[in-house]
Amino acid sequence: MPRGRAGGRTRRGGRSRPGRGTGLRPAERPDRRPGRRPVRRPVRRPVRRPGRRPRRRPERPAGRAPGSGADWEPEPGSAFARRLGELDRLAAAVRAAGPPGEAPAAVAARLAGVLAGRAEFRGGSGAYRRLDSSLLHRVLERRRGLPILLSVVWVEVGRRAGLPVYPVALPGHFVVGVGDPEGEFVLADPFHGGRLLTTEDAAAISAQSGTRLTSDLLSPAEPLDIVLRVLNNIRAWAAARPEHARVQLWAVELSLLLPRHPAQLRLERAELLVKLGDFLTGAAEMEGFAKILDAFDPESAARVRLDAKAARHRLN
Structure with missing residues (x-):
């Protein structure tokens, strides 16, 4: 029976099967058969939605913010x-x-x-x-x-x-x-x-x-009053430009983190959430604000509840 170049038995057509009859251990055998194309596996790439930029990790507070008196510092090298x-x-x-x-x-x-x-x-x-x-x-x-x-x-x-x-x-x-x-x-x-x-x-x-x-x-x-006033300026700038509603929401949410802030900001945040399409969260925020108004302004509380109801109806 004819043998291949390496001493193994030949397959039909005279070609020897690599690694068999050669004395090679499995780890030393060739990865694929000669003349056969390698299998290409698809590479999984992260899906990025069109029009969206990748989020950057916010800097972690660590020292003192200029002019604010708060404990904050940017990361070195930023x-x-x-x-x-x-x-x-x-x-x-x-x-x-x-x-x-x-x-x-x-x-x-x-x-x-x-x-x-x-x-x-x-x-x-x-x-x-x-x-x-x-x-x-x-x-x-x-x-x-x-x-x-x-x-x-x-x-x-x-x-x-x-x-x-x-x-x-x-x-x-x-x-x-x-x-x-x-x-x-x-x-x-x-x-x-x-x-x-x-x-x-x-x-x-x-x-x-x-x-x-x-x-x-x-x-x-006071430092916190300065911060709130800066954020008020940003809110006013964005409110005059409806296409920048997300900037306004950003400034409102930062203002709500301060120890002292106007309660009306909660309603403004709720209205912005509805404007940006988050109807359920915005409606829930409105209803929470209406409970605050119940104690001293029931008429305004009723109007806010109607706005919350209208926001929920926009889901249909």
Whole structure:
């Protein structure tokens, strides 16, 4: 009987079966028969829905947020952390620009020279039309922002430089105080290049919002109040642009995490959920808010329940 080249018996057609009669152990035998195509197994790839971006893992809180007083810090090496490093560089420039122990007006002039002069942090009419103007890392990048974010930059740079700078929440327009809030101080307007304000100027700004200036309005603003006011600005920006309802919902949900927030935000969240198609959750939120209203405003509670019922009917 004819044998193959390796000493094994040949199959019909004269071809030997690899590995048989060769003395090779199974592990040493060829993986497939000669002349036969390998079997290709399909590769499973993750399915990505069209129009959706992959979610990024949020940074984990760990330190102190600038201007907020909360325990939070971005992860080292992140884009946000690199932007916050700009505050340290600006503080070093402010320290080098003058001696310590200056009068409040001189300190304010030094801050304005570095922040509004060299670094060109300022406002403008276009700032109110951009979401970037309410995001600190974007303000540090673009050097443009709303009064409250520019004031946060001034406060954080001053704190890093060891200077007495604090936020002042005038109605309708955020500014900073430089000096001792219980003694000698001046008011500066970062939105307008650090222009100094008199008490009469502050009273005129408050009057535009229908509020009379009191000493309480000139005291340092609480960190959580600053955060809530920033989120209110984002909500107002998104509410005027229906295509950004998810941005509005994001700002509302962050506001609800604060220890103090308006109860009306719960209803706003419910309405946004319905608007975005989550009818069941939105209706449940409305009914929960209606229970709160029952105690002091039964008529409004009844209207909210009707809205919840209408939201449930939209499922059909």
